[in-house]
Amino acid sequence: MRSKTFRESYREDIKVFQTLWVKLWLTTFVAFLLSVPLWADPYVIYMINLAGVSVIAAMGLNILTGFTGQISLGHSAFVALGAYTSAILATRLGLPFWLCIPAGGGVAAFFGILLGFPCLRLKGLYLAMATMSFGVVIEYTVTHWESMTMGVRGISMPKASLLGISLGDDARFFYVILAFVLLLTLAAKNLVRTRVGRAFVAIRDRDIAAEVIGVNLTQYKVISFAISSFYGGVAGGLYSYYMGYLHPENFTILLSIEYIAMIIIGGMGSILGAIFGGIFLTVIPDVIKAFAELLGQHLPFLQGRYDEEWNIATFGALIMLFLIVEPTGLNGIWGRIKTCFKNWPFTY
């Protein structure tokens, strides 16, 4: 059993994947993921795809809220901006999907910067209000600017294709989403362990001290907004291609709250936490549904009573539970399990 690793250089010390074991483990895991479409049930693939999109969006929000400490209740707006930008570029200009998705991210990032500037001096509750209002404005715009967004009629998306190969079906689009998830996760992980990421955490923990040691608060808060909304926009673009149909109702404030739930339950200020949270909250509605049906079989008065409201109530309950019992989220639980195994059979 490995207990401590001896490192010989600073280069080794700052590696993300420290040991051969971790690398081996990770390679196996990625290989396993790559094989999923070959054997898995379509429902499983569908859930993984949705989870992948959520993970990207949650990671974006975690950079802004978890790392930089700027609470945002308007993250759904950036997802909507990315989704609609991709959709409009794809349907009106016929641009290919590999251009539309980054473009969605870019437009979202641009709006993130625009929102970042007026929000520089806001903190806590006031920032939450400002970002929430932004979310409402964007939701209203996509609903009512019918000439551009088709309003409540929604937009039907063309199928994605790359080099003449159609990526339309779930199994193929799985690889697209997986590629984005891996790439953006790696980028986020690198970002948060270098200069810019450290400055983000400094702003979160002590903004005055951060400024005194030379962190330009204006610049870094805006960078954080930009990166966060870029991630949201890319997630939106992927979502629009994957679902094939966009409707303004997909991007209400409830979606923003869902993202907040993801990072709280997954773990604030950790990349792994966004992954855990994104997966967990994508899966949980179906778990609740299955559970409700099970309950219905035994308790007749609950039969057929399940509806979407149950999910929202559960999200709320989960947020409260995690804030009180496990503020570090699933990531914290994971960390404890790891330490426990690392030190086994010694207790400390």
Next chain:
Amino acid sequence: MGLLEIQRLSLCFGGIVALDKVDMTVQKGELHAVIGPNGAGKTSLFNCLCGIYRPTGGDILLDGKSIAALKPHHIGKLGVARTFQNIELFAQMTVIDNLLLGRHLHMHSGPFSGALFFGKALEEELDNRRKVEEIIDFLEIEKVRKKPVGTLPYGIRKRVELGRALAMDPRILLLDEPVAGMNLEETEDIARFVLDIQEEMGTTIIMVEHDMGVVMDIADRITVLDFGVKIAEGSPVEIQRNPRVILAYLGEEQ
């Protein structure tokens, strides 16, 4: 002319005068102490020097150029670093990360090169890590380098905060009560570090401190503030004999 010239500096909060036309000159390489009873305006003076407060009157000249209207991160760039009275470390980060944050101004990688973490960004991380390790050695905090700062005892945290300020390679170091709340041994350690910084690194130091033993032992010059007004300036021996200082500290004999 000194490295740092404070000219008729005033600071008011509403009707309260925190600093009233304070003049002070700090020579290059000097260890200058600022003392005074509670509420005398010492920390306000520091906050003006590093740009957290904007003075309402007067001027602060660094190398003859005014810094009174600059933002804190600009002043940091000009080589002014500080520690805080109530430790302002980034509690959830490790000691190394805290010190690396002190290197922020000496690093240049942006979000894109950081996200790639390749080539220049990687080199930069490693170079600055080496520099940070030198400071860790100097302050004798090797054992805690990977610990989150929030888990460390008070005395060590004070040291880490000093380290973070040193990581900026400052020309002027502002120490706000570096030995407050420490026992004799810890106090002596810090005093030794401060003298080493002054002598080996040639850093100019301005120190606010209540521990008169330390101040009288290590300071080259002392400025005394009382209710925002400078009441005396001089060498430790002169200050100890100054009747106005004795009055401010001990009160009048009945």
